[in-house]
Amino acid sequence: MFMGQYSHSIDEKGRLIIPAKLREGLGMRFVVTKGFDRCLYAYPAAEWERIAEQFLHVPSKKEARQLERIFIGSAREMEVDKQGRVLVPQDLREFAGIDKDVVLIGIMNKVEIWSADRLEETGDGDMDAMAEDMADLGVTI
Numbered sequence: 001m002f003m004g005q006y007s008h009s010i011d012e013k014g015r016l017i018i019p020a021k022l023r024e025g026l027g028m029r030f031v032v033t034k035g036f037d038r039c040l041y042a043y044p045a046a047e048w049e050r051i052a053e054q055f056l057h058v059p060s061k062k063e064a065r066q067l068e069r070i071f072i073g074s075a076r077e078m079e080v081d082k083q084g085r086v087l088v089p090q091d092l093r094e095f096a097g098i099d100k101d102v103v104l105i106g107i108m109n110k111v112e113i114w115s116a117d118r119l120e121e122t123g124d125g126d127m128d129a130m131a132e133d134m135a136d137l138g139v140t141i
Contacts, residue, residue, distance in 0.1 A: 001025075002106030007116065010102050014093060015085040022104060022111055023080060032092060032113070033075035037122065040088070040096050040113040042078070047109050088113075 006019045018026065022042075031048040035041035043051065055072060058064045074095070078086040088098065101116035131141060 001108055002111050003108075004106045006104045008102050008104065009100055010088065010093070010098055014088050014090060015081075016088050016102055016113070017083070017085050018080060019104065020084065022106060023084060025106075026080075026111065028080045030078055031075050032078050032086075032088065033072070034070055034092065034095050035110075035112060038096055038118060039115075040092055040098075042104075042111040042113060043109070045077075048075070 002022065002025055004021065006022065008017050008019070010016045026042060026044050030042055030044050032040050032042045052072065055064075055068055058068075074092065076089055076092065078088075080086055093099070096113065097115040097118045098113070099115070103114045103116050103119050105112045105114065134141070
């Protein structure tokens, strides 16, 4: 399970350091794809396989096909180098608005990769209201 927040920079070649604590869970090979809110999602290989398997059983509705193209079609396998970095493809960096400062956030089964500026723009929101909405879904904190 992933948790915590880590700030790093991406270099001019598009390489991003994956913090050791996150590498422990992601492994040396993992999958990165487009996520919601214009960030990137990183999944350990086994978790990615579990998610991809679900798409095999989804009826071929227009919205499902579109989501498959975006989510599955943009996925890339990443390999961590000896310095603990991965090369984030240009198209994924552009999608997420990543150009220098990056924030990695552990969110249960995945790691979100954000442009620091874009994450700041999202704000913290009203935590009380969010907690009430989550309680309606059966999640209490």
